[in-house]
Amino acid sequence: MPINLRIPGPVPLPQEVREALAQDMIDHRGPEFASLFGEVTEGLKYVFQTKHDVLILTASGTGGLEAAIVNLLSPGEKALVVINGFFGERWFEIARAFGVEAIPLRFPWGLGAEPEDVRKALIKAGDCKALLITHNETSTGITNDLEAITKAAYSIENPPLILVDAVSSLGAIDLRPDEWGCDVVVTASQKALMAPPGLSIISVSPRAWEAYEKAKLPRFYWDFRKAKEYALRNQTPFTPALSVLFGLRKSLKLIREEGLAVVFDRHRAVAEFTRQGVKSLGLSLFPDEKWASNTVTAVRIPPEFRADELIERLREGYGIVVAGGQGALKGKIIRIAHIGRVTAEEMAQVIAALKELLPCSRS
Numbered sequence: 001m002p003i004n005l006r007i008p009g010p011v012p013l014p015q016e017v018r019e020a021l022a023q024d025m026i027d028h029r030g031p032e033f034a035s036l037f038g039e040v041t042e043g044l045k046y047v048f049q050t051k052h053d054v055l056i057l058t059a060s061g062t063g064g065l066e067a068a069i070v071n072l073l074s075p076g077e078k079a080l081v082v083i084n085g086f087f088g089e090r091w092f093e094i095a096r097a098f099g100v101e102a103i104p105l106r107f108p109w110g111l112g113a114e115p116e117d118v119r120k121a122l123i124k125a126g127d128c129k130a131l132l133i134t135h136n137e138t139s140t141g142i143t144n145d146l147e148a149i150t151k152a153a154y155s156i157e158n159p160p161l162i163l164v165d166a167v168s169s170l171g172a173i174d175l176r177p178d179e180w181g182c183d184v185v186v187t188a189s190q191k192a193l194m195a196p197p198g199l200s201i202i203s204v205s206p207r208a209w210e211a212y213e214k215a216k217l218p219r220f221y222w223d224f225r226k227a228k229e230y231a232l233r234n235q236t237p238f239t240p241a242l243s244v245l246f247g248l249r250k251s252l253k254l255i256r257e258e259g260l261a262v263v264f265d266r267h268r269a270v271a272e273f274t275r276q277g278v279k280s281l282g283l284s285l286f287p288d289e290k291w292a293s294n295t296v297t298a299v300r301i302p303p304e305f306r307a308d309e310l311i312e313r314l315r316e317g318y319g320i321v322v323a324g325g326q327g328a329l330k331g332k333i334i335r336i337a338h339i340g341r342v343t344a345e346e347m348a349q350v351i352a353a354l355k356e357l358l359p360c361s362r363s
């Protein structure tokens, strides 16, 4: 039975990427690697829509988030953390783990953050070094209005650094670090970049580099300066995840050939198709539709149905693999992802399977 992998990453890989992964190892200090690294960096700058530095770290997305904290902040400094889901909570926990005075600004799960509330909270907290925000909250299926939020943050005196978790949005949903003033944007290879897990990619603005000079947290493996110095020679300080880079070179080429604007439109269309399909079954979306994400659709499972059983039956009977709820949403929602090269036909299969299964999944 073919598998229709509909979790929000790792995402299915295009055939061309899978073929690229089959390549043998190369010398990561040799000329072949330098050319690979240069090509990947250039492709990443296109997808990130940035002229700033783009650093490649061998880690999953969370490693990139931790790297942002240890490179830019100091113990005792304040950071306002926008939290409207599981990954916002993670940002908060990482900051706290390193002794940053993390101030939570919580919004109900399923809603986006209100820019005006962010502005007020920054003023109230006073002297915030950073604003930590999750662009696309994968756990609830919403996208925060990052452009409006950055505008609100820049409207205050001494605006904070803006650190963005874009793990489930970058390359699928429009995000413009330079235009909007995002100082650090973090993503990972296994989502919209359509490569295997293993790399975290981070854009770093000139303002972030200034903060780096003053930041006092200890760092070694995550050190941005080390990564940049090696990147200038088209190398990495430590042994890179070579195979992931082989795949990423190919997937970035595919994205460039299609064009970023077309990729965004395609995600929007497939997401809309999915939302309509879900609603046609009489189910409701978990988030307020105004904020609904174009990469993951969270569906409320009414109490008379068993979400875990539904997930198992989709997997066993149809080869469709969806995700359940995280944290407080466990057992209450299912999440159907449409990140990367996904077609409406693949989403139609999910809707058709749900239609068959729902009547017999009553508890």
Ligand SMILES: Cc1ncc(COP(=O)(O)O)c(C=O)c1O
Pocket: 008, 009, 060, 061, 062, 063, 087, 134, 136, 137, 138, 139, 165, 166, 167, 168, 188
């Ligand atoms: C928004 C967001 N942030 C962070 C992460 C964590 O990424 P990783 O599992 O690659 O560490 C994820 C993973 O799904 C995510 O969706």
